[in-house]
Amino acid sequence: MKIQTIALNTFKEAIRDRILYLLFFFAAAALAFSRLLAVLAVGDRVKIIKDVGLASISIFGVLMAILIGTGLVYKEIDKKTIYTLLSKPIQRWQFLLGKFFGLVLTLFIMTLAMGLIFLVIVLLHTGKLEGRMLLAILFIFIELVLITAVSILFSCFSTPILSSIFSLSFYLIGHLSWGLETLIQKTRSGAARMALRGLSAILPDLENFNFKTEIVHGLAIDPRFYFFSALYGLVYTLFILALAVLIFKKRDFV
Amino acid sequence: MAAVLEIDNLYKAFKVGFIPKKREILKGISLSVAAGEIFGYLGPNGAGKTTTLKCVLGLIFPDRGKVAVFGHPPLAAKARENLGYLPENPYFYDYLTAAEFLDFYAQLFGLRKKDKEEKIATLLRLVGMEKARDLQLRKFSRGMLQRVGLAQALINDPALLFLDEPLGGLDPLGRKDLRDIIVRLKQEGKTIFLCSHILQDIEMICDRVAIIVGGRVISQGALESLISEKVLFTEVTLSGIDPADLVDLGEPVSTLGDRILLKVFQEDNIENLMALVHERRGRIHSLVPRTETLEDIFVEMVRQG
Incomplete structure (x- = not known):
């Protein structure tokens, strides 16, 4: 109940923030631009529209999650609004989860809106309503949820700019970490290989949520992949949130 | 009378600087506030008034010592159910209107919809802010923020009220209004803990005071016993x-x-x-x-x- 109250207030905060509309405007512009790009491109135009469109949703969604997420907790501490809030009978973990769910709700609505614009552009081009695209968008959203948790984790102990850099690094590392697998195979067994294995176990693998290529090209996917990816997202998010709560619980608000 | 707030030998140090250096802010604060009184907590800037308050509210963790609010530790939700707090230089969510702002806090206390609206209207009237009801807080002046801040602190009809420099930023009329409100709250049986360095105001309304300098309470007692008639x-x-x-x-x-x-x-x-x-x-x-x-x-x- 208290989490819900804080979440709704966070949602109100986010939708009254200009940065959200700025990003949404650029996302919409990028989606429209994909149509232009298709005209210029050689080859399958529909695939270009879908590729660029899904990538835009993903990138602008991540920017929203990071730019708003890293400010959420920090702003409360910086503007001292957290003093009055935590003097009410709420627990610190409730506050943090409220913030998290508030931003997740905002991102859900934004992703949905961007997704609808995307579907309409595709519809105008192909004359077909391609519901399968929604599946790719759903996994983009699951990734956004994880990125939100990461942004909130960093904003529990550092400034928005640093947190944004950390979160963006997390995102980039997450999308490049699959390269480690190749590296492991090319390394001779020994200490170096062990270290690489350890690293690949710890680092996030955000490519797990990337079904864009398969879906755009109409390739068949084993349903178990969907299931494991969703489970991976859930477990990783819970882990990050637990870490954030642990840090937040011990903190002095000076 | 029973003590509603008890602070026993409270110590708190902060680490400051790039190479952390310990700075002791509180050096053994002890005091107790009885039910129904207006307690003045006085000290110059940087004496540790706000730090003490933050320990009491569970915003920071003391290094040593004990705090009991209604007999509960500060982090217990029970301790905070009956408590109101107006911070110094209050900043609130500036994207909310005054009514939305109070509504948000009312929800945190689980007030029912009907009670909530009634309560918000009463409080806005009490602090003289009915006209600003639908104005976003970003357009408020400092004195107006102080007033809705007080309304916010009273949303749960608390038995114990912490006011940190409540008269800061108010014009003479505002000060008088606020003083009257504080006295009225006392008559309703509330306990009020007042941090301030504006002494004339305190003098008129406090039952007891504690004076804190450099992290230590150096004097504490009824106002009459501290001030001689000489x-x-x-x-x-x-x-x-x-x-x-x-x-x-x-x-x-x-x-x-x-x-x-x-x-x-x-x-x-x-x-x-x-x-x-x-x-x-x-x-x-x-x-x-x-x-x-x-x-x-x-x-x-x-x-x-």
Whole structure:
């Protein structure tokens, strides 16, 4: 109940923030631009529209999650609004989860809106309503949820700019970490290989949520992949949130 | 009367700087606040008033010592159910309107919809902000924020109210309003813990005070027991007398036209002065004995501490 109250207030905060509309405007512009790009491109135009469109949703969604997420907790501490809030009978973990769910709700609505614009552009081009695209968008959203948790984790102990850099690094590392697998195979067994294995176990693998290529090209996917990816997202998010709560619980608000 | 707030030997240090250096803010604070009283917590800037409050509210964790609010530790939700807090220089969610802002806090206390609306209307009336009901807080002046801040602190009808510099940023009329509100809350049976360095205001309404300097409570007790009734000096305004004749009787402070403000230190001299004025056919416009005030004690203690 208290989490819900804080979440709704966070949602109100986010939708009254200009940065959200700025990003949404650029996302919409990028989606429209994909149509232009298709005209210029050689080859399958529909695939270009879908590729660029899904990538835009993903990138602008991540920017929203990071730019708003890293400010959420920090702003409360910086503007001292957290003093009055935590003097009410709420627990610190409730506050943090409220913030998290508030931003997740905002991102859900934004992703949905961007997704609808995307579907309409595709519809105008192909004359077909391609519901399968929604599946790719759903996994983009699951990734956004994880990125939100990461942004909130960093904003529990550092400034928005640093947190944004950390979160963006997390995102980039997450999308490049699959390269480690190749590296492991090319390394001779020994200490170096062990270290690489350890690293690949710890680092996030955000490519797990990337079904864009398969879906755009109409390739068949084993349903178990969907299931494991969703489970991976859930477990990783819970882990990050637990870490954030642990840090937040011990903190002095000076 | 039972103590609603008890602080026992509280210590808190912060690490500051790039190479952390320990700075002790609280060095063994002990005090207790009884139900139904207005308790003044006084000290110069940086004495540790707000730090003490934050320990009580569970915003920071003390290094040593114990805090009990209604007998509960500060982090227990039970301790905070019956508590209101107005921070110093309050900043609130500036994207909310006054009504939305109060509504948000009312929801955190689980107030029902009907009670909620009634409560918000009553509180806005109490602090004189009915007209600003649908205005976003970003458009509020400092004094207005202070007022909705107070409304926010009262949303759960708390038994114990913490006010940190509540008179800061208010105009004289606002101060008077706020003082009246505080006294009214006391009459309703609430306990009020008031942090301040504006002494005149405290003096008028506090039952008991504690003076904190450099992280230590250096004096604590009922106001009457701290302030003696002794007359320090008498201020006399008179006219029609040559200032040169007054030098032996007191210390002339200022002259305005033919009016002279004189500080008389010995009580015998008052008699002599009156006789002189009578003899020379001068006039006495006012005669005010100045007893010791909280400010005198405060200044004295800060100097010593």
